[in-house]
Amino acid sequence: MPVPDRDQQEILAQLRRAGLSRRTLLRGAGMGGAAALLAACGVKGTGSGASSSSTGASSSSTGVSSSAAAPAGSSASGAATSGSSAGTSSSASASVPSVADRSDTDKTLNWSNWPEYIDVGENNASDHPTLDAFTKETGIKVTYTEDVNDNNQYFAKIQPQLSAGRPINADLFVVTDWMAGKLIQLGWVQPLDHALIPNLKNLQPALMDVPFDKGRKYSLTWQSGLTGIAQNPAALGGKKVESMDQLLTDSSLRGKVTLLTEMRDTVGLTLLDLGYNPEDFTDEQFTEAMAKLQAAVDAKQIRQFTGNDYAQGLVAGDIAACLAWTGDVVTLKADNPDLQYVLPEAGYTLWSDNLVVPILTPHKKNAETLINYYYQPAVAAQVAEAVNYITPVVGTKEVLAKQDPETAKNVLIFPDAATLSKAKGFMELDPDQEKRYNAAFAKLSGA
């Protein structure tokens, strides 16, 4: 069941946003507040649930429209020009019934995103200034839900509906590269109308031809980040962890190390440490990396595999060093300024989370309007300043250089060419590889 993990992270995220430090949060006095926040989560949950059912009802009342062929057809032609793996997907999406777009009359949008992945108001954590400005500008009311916590779990949540040809709650959601690629192949996301996204010209050129979506027919980057090694110097006793090898074998860290449940990050960094390329590796190399990780687990070096719930342990010092995502650590430094972040010399992974529009949504045009809005440098700057991840929008750095020079200078947020040269993605896996690698990786974490 995904519930606890998601709830847990949501609770932590809410508390963090509410300005409570995680350490005071559970010290008894915080319990009342925590319960209240939990109740708030519950209310929010029902709210989004209600809106989902209304979406469902309205789409069924519109019925399956005969204009279905239009988007599917355009996707086929798009795929033909790009000549990439998208070809298989367009055939799949053509078989799925589509619905008429009601964006012009129904100015609403349901957007599902990861926790703490957008700017928040100064006093009210559920208030998002950029979204408010968007609503003012376009009249589109956005229901913003932070219910994506893990690519696999979110997939498990939307898969039953989408595979049965029923619409999901969200009109727009954010998933990591490989999951976006998988959804494109399954034909569960719609091609984007670039004519409605003129600000696409601001996309970082390097992100235009990503392997899973050449020419960005189906997806656009929301934020990117690096995976490296975060550390708490107090818990390390003056030591510094410089490499993945040290993280996995230095016995003074025994039981104080966590790795990520995201297979591509943990295995990617291990492959790099062994001198292999995570963008192009063999089964043998994968097995070798797994053996190295297994040895660390057997030696009880590894405490846990985590999502971004390493935050609490790292700040408190239960975790001395861990694999972590850049933006998180920049944010966590506010709680504990001593935290350090190391990008291993052997290389590290670079990933992006991408905006995609699922099939069967009646609000595709609204979604495209929103994507276009967030591709303005001034808006992207507001988000970058808040989430501390790498923005895909060219010109953001220049905007921030005036408003917030400190953030503009941070190489974790605006990595220079030297930093990016050592960053690697992860090779695309076919379904068989995906299954085998996932099973092997799950066994590693004791399940």
Add this chain to the structure above:
Amino acid sequence: MSVAAAGVGISSVERTGGPDGPVRGAGPDSAGPVGSRRLTPYFLLLPALLALVVFYVLPTLTLASTSLQTGDLQQGYSITWHWATYGDVLTQYWPQFLRSFAYAAAATLFALLIAYPLAYTIARRAGRWRNVLLALVVAPFFTSFLIRTLAWRQILADQGWVVSIMKSTGLMSVTDWLGLTSGRLLATPVAVVLGLTYNFLPFMTLPLYTSLEKIDPALLQASGDLYANAWQGFWRVTWPLSLPGVVGGTLLTFIPAAGDFVNQQFLGSVSETMTGNVIDSLALTQRDYPSAAAMSLVLMVAIVVLVTVYVRRSGTDELV
């Protein structure tokens, strides 16, 4: 000997004299000819039966059919009577099964040791504080159990006061030597069992309280009159009469604890995953639905077998 006989004797008298016996016996005889009367109990059972079918029988059948399917997301799943899935999950995940039952058994035992004196005090000694104390037993339910479990993460933290006290008193070196801890409490089996014990304690306390509260104090007086000392009185009168509560409490603790995965996830490390964690990972991360279904069914069957043996052994049929 005589005390025990007296106890059992009186309880059996109570049973036959209780409201159920005669009424149940008289019902069919007197209402025999009237058909609608005979059907009434079935009508009354209907809502429960419907709920049972919709929320238990159908899901279990779905689970069983899923466990025999093969396929993948792209091609879809179909029933192929692939029984080998069961063998695979058993050979691959038997340590997790053993661990689940061991942790659940330990948690049940600790919960019983803590809850029995607690329930006894509330039922027999609390006087006018009884209701307040009962409310306090239930009070933790007012907070989400996720929050409560997370709170243990703070309490047991490596830099926390519990660990520092254990270290300074040398207790930690003893538990380390026993292999229960490893210089820390969090992310050890001790923390997992502690979390399970804590979370299911009220489920143990309440049935115990109910059965202890029902015991007629006159029985203990009678045992005293028959020259039983306090210990004999407890062991020959109170304990046997509280057995239904003990059995009820242990079942309510053991069954959910064996399937729990939250405590492990929050308080454990990679080295002590339980069955629940495996099912979670199989269903949501690896999306191997057949294996997840097979695991769930194996867990269910194992629990049913264990519980049946336990209930038979403790002979609750006579005691309830």
